[in-house]
Amino acid sequence: MDRLNDAKIKKSKKTYQRKYLPSVNFSKKPRTDYITLREAAKELQMDVDNVVSAIRINILKGGSLGKKMLLLIPKTEIQKFKNKFMTATQAAKIIKVSCPQAFDLFFGLGVRALIGPMVDGTRNYIYKAADIMRVAKLAKAEDPSEHFNYCSKTFAANRLHISTETLSQLMATGSVKYIQGRVGAYFRPSWLNNFEERFIMPKELLKLAGLPSNMAHQMIDALKGIGITPIKLKTTGQQLNLYNRATIRDSHDKFFRQMAYLNTSREYRTDKNHSSKPPPKGYSPLKDLINTYGISSNDLTNLFIKFGFISTIINNRTKYISTSDKKKCEFILDNYCTCAMASKSTPGGYCKINNLLRSGILENERPIPDNYTQTKLISRSKLKIYLDSLPPSPPNKQ
Known part of the structure; x- marks a missing residue:
């Protein structure tokens, strides 16, 4: 029929009905008020196939010219499209999120793309601007100095100085707030800061006390002796210990006194073991x-x-x-x-x-x-x- 079907991506397995476009009448508007398909794609900063799909689903209006059915789009429609819709790259910049993660995050936030690789096989995702602005308001409270308003699971684990497995346990118990996308999970910096302000992990306590990581159980027992008990979070077949940061802060002197005693005992046992074994003869x-x-x-x-x-x-x-x-x-x-x-x-x-x-x-x-x-x-x-x-x-x- 027309170039609308010719421009359809070969990768897409969907079949489309022919869409007949109205003929362009230059008596009403001069030729300078129209641009071609490629010019429109350049103006809208997206692929030609996306422009074709936008015309097909009637979010962008265009017309045909001559027997070859040359697609022409009014410049006024281009401006209307810019006001009502945006690409994934533009949306990611507004939300302050990594562009490759934008589609998955938007899925978790309830925003669906009108056009895109997983919608109709075209190259770029296109969203309603109103949906993106609605989601952008949710992250307005984030610190402007933050590079991203949403970060991935790996980035969040590094920020909290824990493994991704430990973070998964915290997510399963509801200790850390997150958004679940189709593939991954996403976190706001304020949610991570809130967790750090409320809780402290045993690993961080060991570091503060200057104790090795293999003394976690001894440290937990020593803290129980001064009345500081961990918050036990049970997940599938595992148990995770957390401490209330305010409790540790209130018991600052007791904590460091007990840790100093524990460290001295460890050093004494180490020296005793080393000194009690002379080098073997021969x-x-x-x-x-x-x-x-x-x-x-x-x-x-x-x-x-x-x-x-x-x-x-x-x-x-x-x-x-x-x-x-x-x-x-x-x-x-x-x-x-x-x-x-x-x-x-x-x-x-x-x-x-x-x-x-x-x-x-x-x-x-x-x-x-x-x-x-x-x-x-x-x-x-x-x-x-x-x-x-x-x-x-x-x-x-x-």
Whole structure:
């Protein structure tokens, strides 16, 4: 029929009835009062297909000209459209929300698009301006210095210094207000600030007290001893503890006195445990090999320990190896090196070492049985022969 159906997006599986447009009469309005389809799309800052869809659903009026049915749109209709409708990008700017999240947020706020990818297959979402302005009034109370009036779940979790899993638990118990979109959840900064003013998480209390994260249970028990009990929030199969920030504030001196005592007890137990275990006889620290040969702890573990070539013991949180195992490691490291160690002295680095192994110039030596390691080893003597054969590098010009 006309260009209206020709401009329909190929991705859309919907079928449309033919829409006949009135003919343009230049006797009533001059040609300068009309613009073409592409000019209208540029003026309205949206795709041509959106303009076609807007005409199809009668929110933008246009006419046809001649046998080829050239679409022309009155300039007055363009201005009317601007006053009554807006794109998702324009709406996101007014609401102060990230543009990719705008459609999902608007869905949660009850605002539906008239045109868009999930409506009729066109490229841009189009909304009623009245709906957007109504939603914008809801966020007027937000601090103007905030970059966004609505933020995603990940952003909110980072702002509260908690994990997204913990935030999900808070959402399930109704402790944090949010808007649920079709896909994600969205939070206003004021809602997050309100939560922070009312509650404090055990993780934050541990940080204030200078205690490690593994002492959460001891801290909770210690607080119970001075009459500060947590607010227990039960979710599916889990329990989340919160503290009333006002209660902690009112018991400021008691809290820090109890935490100082708890910290002193922890340090005493740690010192006692460390001092009560002397270094074992016939063993030496594993880090001696790392410092002597410049091998990384990861390479050393993969080379000797991972598959049981040597065994280690832990004393005072330090790994030790026996004298016999140390001699085995020293023999191998004196005569062989890993690819990472060889790359430090070879021009071209790690990639060059791999190329030399593929070409056969260097070989993967096997001083350790295959069932005890999977790390490639290179003979130090063969590596030296290769390095000596390289032409000397030119002196640096100053």
